[in-house]
Each structure stands twice: as C-alpha cells, then as structure tokens.
Amino acid sequence: MKFGVMGTGAVGKALASKLATLGHDVMVGTREPDNESARAWIASSGCDLRLGSFADAAAFGQTLISCTAGITSIDVLRSCSNRDLAGKVLIDVSNPLDLSRGLHSPTLTICNDDSLGETIQRQFPELRVVKALNTCNNQVMVDPGRVPGDHDLFIAGNDAAAKEQVCDLLRSFGWRSVLDLGDITAARGTEGLMLIWLRLLARYGNADFNYKIVRAGQEARS
Amino acid sequence: MKFGVMGTGAVGKALASKLATLGHDVMVGTREPDNESARAWIASSGCDLRLGSFADAAAFGQTLISCTAGITSIDVLRSCSNRDLAGKVLIDVSNPLDLSRGLHSPTLTICNDDSLGETIQRQFPELRVVKALNTCNNQVMVDPGRVPGDHDLFIAGNDAAAKEQVCDLLRSFGWRSVLDLGDITAARGTEGLMLIWLRLLARYGNADFNYKIVRAGQEARS
DSSP states (O other), X not given: OEEEEXXXXXXXXXXXXXXXXXXXXXXXXXXXXXXXXXXXXXXXXXXXXXXXXXXXXXXXXXXXXXXXXXXXXXXHHHTSOHHHHTTOEEEEOOOOEEOTTOTTSOEESSOSSOOHHHHHHHHOTTSEEEEOSTTSOHHHHHOGXXXXXXXXXXXXXXXXXXXXXXXXXXXXXXXXXXXXXXXXXXXXXXXXXXXXXXXXXHHHSSSOEEEEEEETTOOOOO | OEEEEEOOSHHHHHHHHHHHHTTOEEEEEESOTTOHHHHHHHHHSOSOEEEXXXXXXXXXXXXXXXXXXXXXXXXXXXXXXXXXXXXXXXXXXXXXEEOTTOTTSOEESSOSSOOHHHHXXXXXXXXXXXXXXXXXXXXXXXXXXXXXXOOOEEEEESOHHHHHHHHHHXXXXXXXXXXXXXXXXXHHHHHXXXXXXXXXXXXXXXXXXXXXXXXXXXXXXX
C-alpha cells in the first residue's frame, strides 16, 4: 500500500522505515523537502523512501500517518489539499504535548473534554481518523517485541472499517493485542496517558515499557 | 493503627471495612453522622466501626483517608480542625471526576497542570499527602487478588516516610507491586487515568481489571 507519513522526527522516521521494510511504498512529508538533514537521513536509511512536502505526501498516500509534533498537526493538514485527504484513513500517532516547562512538567495543549484526535476528525471530517500508536515510544511502536510478553495497544476512531484496516497494519508490525476503546473521543484517555508515561520514563530511565490491562477471565498467553 | 476514613460512598465503605478486618481502629467520617443509611450500613457491616463527623474522624485518625467525591474533598478537609490534620499522613484516594455529562463523557475538574492531590497538599501543607488507590475499583483496592497475576498500583507524594508507611499498608491489603512515581505532581498522571479507565470499564462491562506496566528486564513472577 502507498503511505504518506507526515513528519521527519523520530516517530516519522521509525514508522516510514518500518513500512518500507514491510514492502510498502512510502513518501515522507516534511516542511522543507529540500532540507539537507531529511535528505541525508533518507540516503542513510537503507530504505526506499520518497521525500516531499506535506501536501505531496498527502497526495501520494492511500493511507496517511500524522506524526508531526501534536501542536502543529492541524496546520500541517491544512497545508494539504482537501481533495487529497477525502476518504483516506489517517492514523494519528501524535500527542498534543507541551514540554516548554521541562520533561518533568509536561502539559497537554488539548485535553480532558477534547483531544487532538477529535480535533483533527472535527476539522477534517473527510478523513477517517484512527488514533493509534501514541501511547508508546517509537522503537516499541514498530517493534513491540522490545517489551517482552503480553502488552496492549489502544486505538480509537469513528469508522469501524478504518479501525480494522489499522489493526491489520498493527498486526503486521508485530502487535498481538490491540484494544479498541470506541469512538474518537476515547483519544482523550489515550493522549492523557502521556502524563503518566513521562513519569514512568523518569522512573525506569528507558522507554522499553508498555501498558497491559490485566483482568479476570483473561487467559494466559505465552 | 487508628484511621479516619472520610466518606461513606462505596470507596469509604470498602476501605473502612478492610481496615477493621485487618484489626485497625476506624472512624468513618460523614457529613451527617445521624443519617439513617450510614448508621444502617455500620450496623450491617459486621465490622467494629465508629461513625462521626468529618471533623470527628480527622481528630480520631492517626492516618486519614480521603475518599469523598473529589469535587468535595477540599471542603470536607476545611471542615476539620487544622490541629487535627497537622503532621498526619492523608491517603488521597479520590478523583476530581465530573460525570454530569454521563459515564461516556467524563471530565476532570482539575487536570493537566494540576491535580486534586496537589491541591490538597497545597491547601493543607500540614498534611503529608500520598496519592494512592485512585486508579482502580474499590473492590480491587481492598482485594487486588480479584485481578489475577501481576498488576500495579501507583503512588505519589512529597514525603518519603509517608509513602513508605502507605506502601506497608498497601502490602497488608495484598498489593505486591506499588510503583512510586515521585512527588505529588505525579497525581496529574494517575488521576488522568480515569479517562481511559472508564472506557475500559465500558469495554469489559466490569471493573475487575487493572494496569500492569510491562518492561524489558522484568522478571516473571508467579
């Protein structure tokens, strides 16, 4: 499948490389497609990746992945043609995180009675937004086996077929347990996890961890 | 030890009964100590519990537990004498939850750059506040074995000795894994879990679940 990956940060790089490794056609969208560091990364990635503007990547991808910084996600999508967004699944991986007061005092720019996932869905109703992969580190996203045993990924979205498609993709990444939390308003809960995730990161000193929901009646899996 | 348990809701009842069962002396604080339903519950509880005003319970307890509705916690503590709070450990179990828009649209009255735990600590600096037990159902709180296998409880607070004392109490409840997330500002993360907890409740249809942080290097425990 053809993917448009918005963003050349650590998350965009990890996802674009993983998708290419799995045989997908990937264009990475960036603010300045001519910038040296993005071109150097593409050249050194060992993957067959294309680089373009955000609008180019939106036009290229059959499925889009939003992994720019959360505070810029809306502006990035506004720079794309509505025609290139219409009907497409957009996986929203970003969190509306404000770290201006330091890692120890993270805040969210949208939270509680709203979320970034909902905001994107509301402002771009032609997209089929699925919130996913925003609750773990980028290395775990594309290689869940870095965290041993059973652990969960949360997804949310209004479109059942879009969620099913995203689940298939996640399974191809190695995810064995994907918990569908319902409509896109559930992104309030998963984006809100950032506040505890950063505390756990501080406690453990590395990002190789993830959540598992343990419950009665659950069968042990090897 | 003598405990003052603030609140006669499901959480207060569960904690007061558990403490009495473990041999502690417990006074349950309520707004109207003469109200029939609280007296009837005490009589039918099978536990040796005292009932009093919030101020009575604060005076009685060597350790206090706040489990009134989060939106009233501050007013309840204001109704107590500062002299009866000074130097005491207060375990803050409540969440600043507003369900006025329904279970599906929960919001927090304090969140993101503040929390109820911090607000209590700030407004009552004479207390040694430990945020704990606010991330699971009241039945799981006092009987963690309802959820099989390993799972975690999160605590936060500024006073290391107070947290150690609370950890000992939690171990006596049956908790095997208590994760200290640091100072009381970490309550932003644990109170924020309410937003995903209610979605998980909706998904599973019961509250017998809890979080486990899975990570590399962790040893399997039976």
